[in-house]
Amino acid sequence: MSITAENPAAAGAPAPSSVPVEPEAGTRRLNTAKALQEAIASQMEANPEVFVMGEDVGVYGGIFSSTTGLLDKFGPQRVIDTPISETAFIGLGIGAAVEGMRPIVELMFVDFFGVCMDQIYNHMAKIHFESGGNVKVPMVLMTATGGGYSDGAQHSQSLWGTFAHLPGMKVVVPSTPYDAKGLMTAAILSDDPVVYMFHKGVMGLPWMAKNKRSIGAVPEQDYVVPIGKAKVAREGTDVSIVTLSLSVHHSLDVAEKLAGEGISVEVLDLRSVVPLDREAIAATAAKTGRVIVVDEDYQSFGLSGEIAATLAENPSSRGAAFSRVCVPDVPIPYARDLEYAVLPTPARIEAAVRAAVAG
Amino acid sequence: MTVQHAAAPTGLAATERVELLRTMILIRAFEEAILRDYHADKKPAWDIGAGLIPGEMHLSAGQEPVAAGICAHLTAEDAVTATHRPHHLAIAHGMDLNRLAAEIYGRETGLGRGRGGHMHLFDPDTHFSCSGIIAEGYPPALGQAFAFQRRGTDRIAVAVTGEGAANQGAFHESLNLAALWKLPVVFVVEDNDWAISVPRASSTSVPSNADRAAGYGIPGARVEGNDVEAIHAAAGDAVARARAGEGPSLLEVHTLRLWGHFEGDAQGYRPELAEVPERDPIPAYEQALTAEGVLTAGRADQFRAEAGQRVGAALEFAKSSPTPSPEEALRYVFTEGAPR
Numbered sequence: 081m082s083i084t085a086e087n088p089a090a091a092g093a094p095a096p097s098s099v100p101v102e103p104e105a106g107t108r109r110l111n112t113a114k115a116l117q118e119a120i121a122s123q124m125e126a127n128p129e130v131f132v133m134g135e136d137v138g139v140y141g142g143i144f145s146s147t148t149g150l151l152d153k154f155g156p157q158r159v160i161d162t163p164i165s166e167t168a169f170i171g172l173g174i175g176a177a178v179e180g181m182r183p184i185v186e187l188m189f190v191d192f193f194g195v196c197m198d199q200i201y202n203h204m205a206k207i208h209f210e211s212g213g214n215v216k217v218p219m220v221l222m223t224a225t226g227g228g229y230s231d232g233a234q235h236s237q238s239l240w241g242t243f244a245h246l247p248g249m250k251v252v253v254p255s256t257p258y259d260a261k262g263l264m265t266a267a268i269l270s271d272d273p274v275v276y277m278f279h280k281g282v283m284g285l286p287w288m289a290k291n292k293r294s295i296g297a298v299p300e301q302d303y304v305v306p307i308g309k310a311k312v313a314r315e316g317t318d319v320s321i322v323t324l325s326l327s328v329h330h331s332l333d334v335a336e337k338l339a340g341e342g343i344s345v346e347v348l349d350l351r352s353v354v355p356l357d358r359e360a361i362a363a364t365a366a367k368t369g370r371v372i373v374v375d376e377d378y379q380s381f382g383l384s385g386e387i388a389a390t391l392a393e394n395p396s397s398r399g400a401a402f403s404r405v406c407v408p409d410v411p412i413p414y415a416r417d418l419e420y421a422v423l424p425t426p427a428r429i430e431a432a433v434r435a436a437v438a439g
Numbered sequence: 440m441t442v443q444h445a446a447a448p449t450g451l452a453a454t455e456r457v458e459l460l461r462t463m464i465l466i467r468a469f470e471e472a473i474l475r476d477y478h479a480d481k482k483p484a485w486d487i488g489a490g491l492i493p494g495e496m497h498l499s500a501g502q503e504p505v506a507a508g509i510c511a512h513l514t515a516e517d518a519v520t521a522t523h524r525p526h527h528l529a530i531a532h533g534m535d536l537n538r539l540a541a542e543i544y545g546r547e548t549g550l551g552r553g554r555g556g557h558m559h560l561f562d563p564d565t566h567f568s569c570s571g572i573i574a575e576g577y578p579p580a581l582g583q584a585f586a587f588q589r590r591g592t593d594r595i596a597v598a599v600t601g602e603g604a605a606n607q608g609a610f611h612e613s614l615n616l617a618a619l620w621k622l623p624v625v626f627v628v629e630d631n632d633w634a635i636s637v638p639r640a641s642s643t644s645v646p647s648n649a650d651r652a653a654g655y656g657i658p659g660a661r662v663e664g665n666d667v668e669a670i671h672a673a674a675g676d677a678v679a680r681a682r683a684g685e686g687p688s689l690l691e692v693h694t695l696r697l698w699g700h701f702e703g704d705a706q707g708y709r710p711e712l713a714e715v716p717e718r719d720p721i722p723a724y725e726q727a728l729t730a731e732g733v734l735t736a737g738r739a740d741q742f743r744a745e746a747g748q749r750v751g752a753a754l755e756f757a758k759s760s761p762t763p764s765p766e767e768a769l770r771y772v773f774t775e776g777a778p779r
């Protein structure tokens with residue numbers, strides 16, 4: 081989420097989206113939060129074993145509006161406010177999933193994972209493996225990520241690389257309302273544990289500066305966006321930006337701007353980190369010969385390094401020029417100027433594109 | 440072992456009582472000023488990331504009696520660890536107002552040079568720290584107490600959480616370890632009835648967290664009424680015990696969250712909202728002291744004027760301080776090159 085000049089559409093009318101897979105203009109438009117709620121509601125209607133649990137998911141409707149309206153619809157037996165006891169209630173979700181229920185458990189901010197990580201990576205993620213495939217954990221762990229509004233070092237991280245590094249969980253990170261609904265439906269239907277990470281800046285919340293693409297066309301009927309399939313969000317020929325989440329929006333803004341100068345940027349929206357669509361990454365690299373990874377997670381030992389390795393390991397993309405725009409290895413600072421110095425802003429992305437085409 | 444402390448004559452000297460009021464007035468003045476600046480430039484379309492003070496803002500209005508009553512027993516040598524709602528404790532514990540304000544405004548002159556923000560205040564001068572991660576301020580307090588104990592001092596650590604946080608693992612682990620090692624800690628729970636939108640009755644298996652002390656073999660006390668003098672008395676017992684090397688205690692205070700969980704919280708979940716302002720502890724204490732003849736006419740106004748001046752100067756200091764330079768965004772991850 082950008083606050084000022086980088087985000088001219090803030091609070092304005094939704095502008096047309098450049099994401100090609102979305103339904104036609106004239107169809108219903110929702111913000112990402114509503115799209116998410118709709119997927120959950122629909123799956124709760126379809127299956128009584130689906131329930132939602134977490135801090136302030138009930139009357140409050142989720143601090144980032146991920147569960148608004150669900151309590152009214154389904155009641156407190158299925159939309160459950162918990163104590164601040166993440167180890168206990170995430171573990172409870174695991175146990176219920178083991179017994180065949182389909183919990184959607186919210187960890188309010190991903191930054192809080194530290195207090196409950198054992199349940200996540202030693203239990204939720206490993207039970208299926210340890211049981212030789214005999215026990216499934218069909219659970220969705222839903223959590224908010226990302227910075228850009230001065231919430232400081234303990235409330236602004238992205239951290240998908242951390243979860244992706246530890247085997248056993250699918251890690252889904254949507255960028256648009258359309259994908260948010262389809263990926264949430266896929267996550268609930270998945271027999272695997274899925275960590276579903278929504279960036280606050282793509283939710284279209286009324287109390288944050290909004291990117292124009294946080295509101296978009298969303299079909300009313302149920303549909304699934306398959307987990308593990310990246311999407312070419314914009315076709316281009318000169319340079320590829322491989323990215324996800326809010327950085328997709330920034331990258332599309334930069335691509336639109338540079339198109340006027342004759343620089344053709346392809347934007348690949350990964351949509352999930354696990355599984356990672358390595359074929360799509362190699363394909364775009366082979367097409368343009370230049371790859372920039374834009375990642376709001378920390379730079380070292382994370383997604384961007386994994387993508388570099390993917391390029392190097394694949395004969396068709398080996399030798400592609402590579403650079404990255406990530407959060408350098410520093411906690412997210414509070415003061416705005418400092419925070420925007422480390423976030424992957426459109427300005428930093430634009431500079432990287434210019435450097436790539438110049439080099 | 441649970442003790443109930445009701446409002447009762449406490450043997451406090453008149454000057455001490457007046458001082459408690461004065462501290463509470465200072466805290467409120469500070470937060471009212473922050474509140475004004477926080478909201479001033481977020482309109483008309485409210486944007487949490489915009490303005491002089493961006494980000495989340497958790498104010499402690501209504502909880503001043505806890506800070507004033509407890510910190511009156513402490514010196515700057517004692518440690519205090521607070522929560523995401525730290526201002527009242529920071530001020531009552533004697534934190535420099537200028538550096539506190541400057542941190543909240545994200546300035547280079549702030550406690551954390553603008554890196555930390557209002558939930559992450561670290562002050563070596565007053566051994567003050569806080570954490571935005573619920574209950575995670577408790578364990579470091581054990582370590583500070585451990586250091587004080589090892590060095591043979593009578594310094595203590597005071598560790599504060601909300602009642603919601605008392606359901607977190609770190610809370611229970613800390614009580615056990617501190618009890619086991621007789622660490623000089625006073626554990627404080629500020630029960631303001633709400634953990635964001637979740638009432639205590641929906642989150643906590645016992646009516647009083649003080650009862651939980653029994654599980655760790657330490658004294659537990661609950662103070663009703665948000666009464667600064669009752670809090671002062673109960674804290675006095677716990678502090679004395681810790682200083683004497685007798686180990687930790689748990690003190691729960693039933694207090695009041697006068698405003699929203701964070702600024703911008705419409706509190707639609709809160710049925711008793713309309714009567715909340717009447718429960719403001721500051722006018723109540725002022726009236727009580729006046730009625731008893733302890734507070735002479737005009738004294739409270741004097742305190743307000745004085746607080747206004749101090750706060751005004753601190754905000755002025757903050758707002759006229761430079762913002763940190765973006766070129767320095769990567770500093771302070773490690774100690775190399777960090778001036779102090």
Ligand SMILES: Cc1ncc(C[n+]2csc(CCOP(=O)(O)OP(=O)(O)O)c2C)c(N)n1
Binds near residue numbers: 192523633696700
């Ligand atoms: C580990 C963790 N879980 C959840 C949160 C989100 N959160 C911040 S404040 C809060 C409620 C805290 O309630 P309480 O402890 O009663 O303190 P109060 O806000 O009432 O002062 C929650 C759930 C957090 N910061 N850290």
